[in-house]
Amino acid sequence: MTRMRLAIAHLYPDVMSTYGDRGNVAAIVRRCRWRDVSVSVADLRIGDKIRPGEVDLIMIGGGSESRQRQIAADLYKVKGGAIRDAVAAGTAAFAVGGGYELFGRFCQPETGAELRGIELFDSWTIRRRADIGDSDVTDHDGTTPVSRAHAAIQDLVVRWDGGLLVGFENSRGRTYLGADAAPLGRVVSGRGNNGDGGEGVRRGGAIGTNLRGPCLPANPALADFLIGAALARRYGSAELAPLTDDLETAARAAAVNRTVLTARRRVLSWPLQRQAASLLSDGTTARSRFGTRMRAGLHR
Numbered sequence: 001m002t003r004m005r006l007a008i009a010h011l012y013p014d015v016m017s018t019y020g021d022r023g024n025v026a027a028i029v030r031r032c033r034w035r036d037v038s039v040s041v042a043d044l045r046i047g048d049k050i051r052p053g054e055v056d057l058i059m060i061g062g063g064s065e066s067r068q069r070q071i072a073a074d075l076y077k078v079k080g081g082a083i084r085d086a087v088a089a090g091t092a093a094f095a096v097g098g099g100y101e102l103f104g105r106f107c108q109p110e111t112g113a114e115l116r117g118i119e120l121f122d123s124w125t126i127r128r129r130a131d132i133g134d135s136d137v138t139d140h141d142g143t144t145p146v147s148r149a150h151a152a153i154q155d156l157v158v159r160w161d162g163g164l165l166v167g168f169e170n171s172r173g174r175t176y177l178g179a180d181a182a183p184l185g186r187v188v189s190g191r192g193n194n195g196d197g198g199e200g201v202r203r204g205g206a207i208g209t210n211l212r213g214p215c216l217p218a219n220p221a222l223a224d225f226l227i228g229a230a231l232a233r234r235y236g237s238a239e240l241a242p243l244t245d246d247l248e249t250a251a252r253a254a255a256v257n258r259t260v261l262t263a264r265r266r267v268l269s270w271p272l273q274r275q276a277a278s279l280l281s282d283g284t285t286a287r288s289r290f291g292t293r294m295r296a297g298l299h300r
Helices: 022-034 065-088 098-102 220-235 246-280 284-298
Strands: 005-011 038-044 057-060 092-096 106-108 123-127 136-138 145-147 153-160 163-170 173-177 185-189 201-203 206-209
Touching: 005 022, 005 065, 005 220, 022 038, 022 057, 022 220, 057 065, 057 220, 065 092, 065 098, 092 098, 092 220, 098 106, 098 173, 098 206, 153 246, 163 246, 206 220
Parallel strands: 005 038, 005 057, 057 092, 092 206, 106 123
Antiparallel strands: 123 173, 136 145, 153 163, 153 185, 201 206
């Protein structure tokens, strides 16, 4: 029996690999090798071209706005058309954070010129300074107002394919999906794409997401989805042998429990935060009165 193999194109590993995004590639490689699937990884940097017929999975991590600017022109002019052709022919793709944004139509930074995307996904991202710290957002249980300043970096839990995906999000932008795009999953906790309840995007075997951490080591089912899609491109179909994922399952459970506990603390602390904000808005007298109440409460 011929040993199965797949080829990964890892885009801009020297620039777009913040928050441990290299771990996503490592997770794919390890899970393939556990199944005796041979893997080759080609690190593609600025100027390197993609050959659509030779790659089974394309991966890109995240990066700050300055890092996006470093690679945006090359991604669009040198690699964009080949990525679209490859995905149309069945190649899988996984784009995280800033990479996800540039796989859409465009990304509009807070200041400066728009960054053109490769238009693999029918999505676009807009960053506005007012999105951080100007008002409140609500967890998706509808009960927990939280500051936008906290919404930028927080746990993200997403319902996908009958289970949960976990990680954290760190985004100053809002990503919107067009009529032809479908979200990867539905947000249980966090903001996701833009606060409308959707997270990420999926187009066949191509996925974009805000999940960081890195994402795939903590979410083996999503890693296996990408492996299966990549092998199907090369072999027409692929049945993956199950793996024992005890450590991964425990890590995901811990992340979900942490999210639940954080949400409960917010529920308990919000009335006091709201009272403080109201009193402080009344001036010095109110601040003194609030301090007196606080001290009295502490001495009970």
